[in-house]
Amino acid sequence: MSKFTFPESIRSRPVYGMLEPRAGSAHLFIADAEGAEAIIEMATPAIMAKGHIIYIAKGTDYEAQLRALNPASFYAGPSYGAAEQRIHKTLADAKMGLQVYLTGTEGLIGQAQNAAMQAGVPHTAIQTEHRGSTARRMQCVHCKGITEDVETDPFICGHCGLNLFVRDHYSRRLAAYQGVCIDAEDPGNVPAPKGIYE
Amino acid sequence: MNIQFNDETFRDDYSFYNSDRAIKRFPFPFHEDSYMYSVNMEQHRGGPVDSVYEKRFDVDEHYVAEMKDRAMVLADDPLRCQSLPHMTLAGWDLLELIMVSKSEDYPDLFELHRDGNNWRWVNKPLGIDDSFTFLDETTLPYGPMEYITRQAQGDFCVLDQRDDNLWMDAGMVTTQADWSLDFDIGMNFFEWHAPVPLAHEKGIFVRALKFLLNIQQGAPARRLNWTMTVNPLLDTSPENYHKWGIQKTTLTPENIGAKQHLRVELQTFFRLPRSNALVFPIRCYLCSFQDLMTAPKWGRRLHRVIRDLPEELATYKGFIDNRPMMLDYLSQFDDGLPTSPGIWPDLETEPALQK
Numbered sequence: 001m002s003k004f005t006f007p008e009s010i011r012s013r014p015v016y017g018m019l020e021p022r023a024g025s026a027h028l029f030i031a032d033a034e035g036a037e038a039i040i041e042m043a044t045p046a047i048m049a050k051g052h053i054i055y056i057a058k059g060t061d062y063e064a065q066l067r068a069l070n071p072a073s074f075y076a077g078p079s080y081g082a083a084e085q086r087i088h089k090t091l092a093d094a095k096m097g098l099q100v101y102l103t104g105t106e107g108l109i110g111q112a113q114n115a116a117m118q119a120g121v122p123h124t125a126i127q128t129e130h131r132g133s134t135a136r137r138m139q140c141v142h143c144k145g146i147t148e149d150v151e152t153d154p155f156i157c158g159h160c161g162l163n164l165f166v167r168d169h170y171s172r173r174l175a176a177y178q179g180v181c182i183d184a185e186d187p188g189n190v191p192a193p194k195g196i197y198e
Numbered sequence: 199m200n201i202q203f204n205d206e207t208f209r210d211d212y213s214f215y216n217s218d219r220a221i222k223r224f225p226f227p228f229h230e231d232s233y234m235y236s237v238n239m240e241q242h243r244g245g246p247v248d249s250v251y252e253k254r255f256d257v258d259e260h261y262v263a264e265m266k267d268r269a270m271v272l273a274d275d276p277l278r279c280q281s282l283p284h285m286t287l288a289g290w291d292l293l294e295l296i297m298v299s300k301s302e303d304y305p306d307l308f309e310l311h312r313d314g315n316n317w318r319w320v321n322k323p324l325g326i327d328d329s330f331t332f333l334d335e336t337t338l339p340y341g342p343m344e345y346i347t348r349q350a351q352g353d354f355c356v357l358d359q360r361d362d363n364l365w366m367d368a369g370m371v372t373t374q375a376d377w378s379l380d381f382d383i384g385m386n387f388f389e390w391h392a393p394v395p396l397a398h399e400k401g402i403f404v405r406a407l408k409f410l411l412n413i414q415q416g417a418p419a420r421r422l423n424w425t426m427t428v429n430p431l432l433d434t435s436p437e438n439y440h441k442w443g444i445q446k447t448t449l450t451p452e453n454i455g456a457k458q459h460l461r462v463e464l465q466t467f468f469r470l471p472r473s474n475a476l477v478f479p480i481r482c483y484l485c486s487f488q489d490l491m492t493a494p495k496w497g498r499r500l501h502r503v504i505r506d507l508p509e510e511l512a513t514y515k516g517f518i519d520n521r522p523m524m525l526d527y528l529s530q531f532d533d534g535l536p537t538s539p540g541i542w543p544d545l546e547t548e549p550a551l552q553k
Contacts, residue, residue, distance in 0.1 A: 167393070173383060184441075185443045
């Protein structure tokens with residue numbers, strides 16, 4: 001089961017929907033891991049005839065099923081970083097009427113949404129659907145370093161080593177949640193990490 | 199008016215101090231003996247003589263020292279001042295607003311000479327005399343917003359207005375109550391206020407936004423907000439929280455009167471003429487508990503407000519752990535007598551402490 005119901009949260013936290021076909025001159029899908037399931041569930045031959053898929057497997061095994069949808073183009077990359085220049089080029093070359101569909105982990109959705117916004121697509125016009133891991137992309141508010149795929153709270157910043165707690169405050173511009181030092185007022189008093197939604 | 203600028207620091211040895219005059223004009227934020235969020239807006243059209251409300255941009259004895267502190271913060275972290283590309287015109291609007299206001303309100307301190315777009319700006323306290331071309335960025339050492347806000351006390355958020363919302367798209371933020379411009383830039387009104395507890399549920403932000411969207415040119419508004427800070431530290435940023443957070447644990451019953459400061463923000467809101475942006479200056483005033491206690495009314499009231507504040511707010515404002523010690527201290531200054539309405543100290547009419 002790749003769907004997760006996120007608890008109610010604060011107003012800066014992203015809210016995801018379900019992908020649905022819309023009329024468009026072309027359809028760009030950017031997805032990772034279990035996001036493939038969302039594409040497979042909503043794909044139609046008509047959409048895929050004008051569909052372009054950029055996919056990061058992250059160790060999953062959906063590539064053959066996605067190719068079988070017969071999209072107009074298909075790319076599988078090893079990581080978001082590896083795919084990033086291709087994503088920017090695709091968005092820069094896009095024509096009026098492009099529909100953008102983002103699905104998979106929050107880190108993938110956030111970064112791809114940011115790329116689309118930079119290309120001039122309003123964030124409210126982009127469809128998103130969360131699937132798979134609930135790990136978060138976190139920015140350390142102290143050193144500004146980004147740590148990908150954070151699954152526990154608290155966690156250790158991958159850059160400066162501070163113990164950070166996971167906030168729900170989210171920046172679209174950074175495509176990241178905020179991590180703040182948890183033991184600033186009592187150095188060394190760090191609770192045992194647990195899953196973010198436990 | 200003749201202002202003596204203090205030689206003082208807001209870090210390390212914390213030599214910051216308030217003169218008697220500064221204490222008397224401190225913007226005490228509680229108009230009654232309790233506190234809850236409200237859309238406490240009023241027109242910003244002057245106020246009592248020598249109060250912080252009198253001028254459009256209050257200049258006080260801390261001006262020069264605050265500007266030195268800002269320059270140090272920016273040297274350490276340039277991300278405290280950012281402006282998204284579409285906000286440059288609003289930066290010029292802000293520069294004009296501050297230069298015109300200060301030169302009119304404090305002619306002995308600031309001069310603005312304009313001949314078309316050829317402007318000359320004289321800032322005597324900071325020793326600045328610059329000539330430049332209005333709307334030509336290449337003629338200033340910084341972008342227009344950064345240039346003028348390096349010469350103006352308080353933080354400045356410049357908000358773009360579109361889609362019936364306000365967007366935090368530029369700012370100079372070095373004296374903040376624990377929020378990050380670098381993280382929040384680009385967010386809308388509801389998003390950057392997202393971490394604030396209780397106020398969303400009370401509909402505060404919906405009403406406040408409606409009010410702010412309708413602010414007109416020449417009709418600025420203002421409100422007070424407050425929190426608590428241990429030591430007179432201006433830069434209580436999340437960026438440096440891992441460095442200053444520990445200072446909250448240094449309070450003792452002996453030093454709390456001197457170390458614990460009430461931190462008050464005078465927030466004002468001005469519509470900018472060319473960009474239709476809204477500028478939101480957040481001016482920080484600090485006053486130690488012991489200085490506040492020199493006004494009997496403030497002593498009585500501060501005790502009652504802190505005692506009765508909902509736990510969520512004391513937690514959000516970061517002083518829940520120190521509240522018992524604060525109350526031990528403040529209760530000495532509360533004799534149970536009633537207090538007069540309004541924020542002013544009413545030193546002539548309020549009775550002295552009866553214990």
